[in-house]
Amino acid sequence: MTSRACVLHGIHDLRLETQSEPVTGPGDVKIAVLAGGICGSDLHYFDHGGFGPVRVREPIAMGHEAAGRVVETGESIDTIQTGSLVAINPSQPCGHCVYCREGKQVHCLEMRFMGSAYRLPHEQGLFREQVVVPVSQVHRFNRDVPVRAAACAEPLxxxxxxxxxxxxxxxxxxxxxxxxxxxxxxxxxxxxxxxxxxxxxxxxxxxxxxxxxxxxxxxxxxxxxxxxxxxxxxxxxxxxxxxxxxxxxxxxxxxxxxxxxxxxxxxxxxxxxxxxxxxxxxxxxxxxxxTHRFHGEFAAAVEAINSRTIDVAPIISPSFPIEKAHDAFKEAGDRARAMKVHILFNGYTGD
Structure with missing residues (x-):
């Protein structure tokens, strides 16, 4: 089985590539990504090859704002079921460095953040049709939550x-x-x-x-x-x-x-x-x-969207299928026209 991904090779060199479908481990879940939001850092990678000292030095699957449906769970996982709509928390602190022990996980010395070119090898991102992540990184939504709203959990x-x-x-x-x-x-x-x-x-x-x-x-x-x-x-x-x-x-x-x-x-x-x-x-x-990223606030963002306490719908702009990812980045870069542009995957056509 294969899976397609939006992979950046250099400035404006965004390619749709076919990769092997990822394998689900015992503590993992496999997710069919449906929508991924383009962030300001994604635009910096696309338009400038990075920002500050962070540069794209090897091909990287982009994206760290995504929602999709669980299609497979690892052994003994009973906290989430296939078919569930989930958002993926891209932040993976190590849990054992000095800052994690102090409760300052956003400053983790060994942070792995999906779609980031900070480390080499780069941390591959979420603009892929299939991703496998630890079950701790997924947060479930109610059935009536629109997919693109779910994908806004990370910026919220x-x-x-x-x-x-x-x-x-x-x-x-x-x-x-x-x-x-x-x-x-x-x-x-x-x-x-x-x-x-x-x-x-x-x-x-x-x-x-x-x-x-x-x-x-x-x-x-x-x-x-x-x-x-x-x-x-x-x-x-x-x-x-x-x-x-x-x-x-x-x-x-x-x-x-x-x-x-x-x-x-x-x-x-x-x-x-x-x-x-x-x-x-x-x-x-x-x-x-x-202020830098988030930790426990990701779960709080999911709850706010679930409960309709905060309505993210006004920031959502027109979306593009994966085949038109290059057009999506062009649209997202036009602040006069677009706010939160999403790339759609796996045949999803929008809410």
Whole structure:
């Protein structure tokens, strides 16, 4: 038996390849992948061959956001049945290094993260028709959950972890800079946490409209309205917490300027060396918190989607079959048109 995969060989060199179907071990489950979401890091691999020091050095099956149905289980596994819709947690900490022992699994020294080119050999990703993973890496959904919504568990987990780096948001004023998929999901998790007011910014009309559907009370298109945040900069700032999701130097400055003294900036967006106005951080006694991936939040994301506590549907864009994966990446790279583009596998045609 064989299985097809989307394999990146170099910049814009994405190939549909046939591989041997993976074998299920005693503690594993085999999953027929149905939908895989294209992430910002996937786009960096596709368009630039990597990001920062992480470079594609050998062919890699891409993708780390995926959902599918269990088609085979290993011996003695009775916690999940064939036919179940599941999301696959791509994060595999070792469990025994110093950070895992301290409960800081996101900083595991031996982390294996599916679809990552950080290590050599690369960790192969989830844009494959058939994958085999440990049963601990799969989380089951209710029957009525749409497949593409299930595939959004991973980015939602990222945002739940980001929320955990902030103080309690109940009754607080929150700013989200950058309203792409992660920014819009940060809007949703802030709304879920009981924020009193949420303002989201972007430079494109389409992400702005999605942020509104995800729960933003007000949105500002800074390309059309450069001074749109000025009212929030008065009296040393108006927001208690800012989730900075763009990694833009200008957006970072806006966020710090709009934060109240002793407010919190959660840095979600990733870039290279980026200037920050240290004077604002010091003079306003701002707390700056980074946020990296997730651990227990993956299960929480699945539960939020299962219970409809958080609706991820507004971020979902048109999808493409595996045969048109190259077109899917082109679409995903156009922020004026697309948010979360999925590649569809195994003949799945969408919800």
């Amino acid at each position: 987990a990222v945002c739940l972890h980001a929320r955990a780096q902030a103080p309690d948001l109940a009754g607080k004023r929150v700013l989200v800079t950058g309203a792409g998929p992660i920014g819009s999901l940060c809007v949703a998790v802030a709304r879920d946490a009981g924020a009193a007011e949420i303002v989201a910014t972007d430079l494109q009309a389409m992400p702005i409209s999605v942020a509104e559907r995800m729960g933003a009370d007000k949105t500002v298109n800074l390309a059309a309205e450069p001074g749109g945040l000025d009212p929030y900069k008065t009296d040393k700032g108006q927001f208690d917490v800012a989730f900075e999701c763009s990694a833009s130097a200008a957006a970072i400055r806006d966020a710090l300027t709009c934060l109240r003294p002793r407010g919190t900036l959660v840095a979600v967006g990733v870039a290279g060396d980026t200037p920050m106005p240290l004077n604002l951080i010091v003079s306003k006694e701002i707390t700056v918190r980074g």
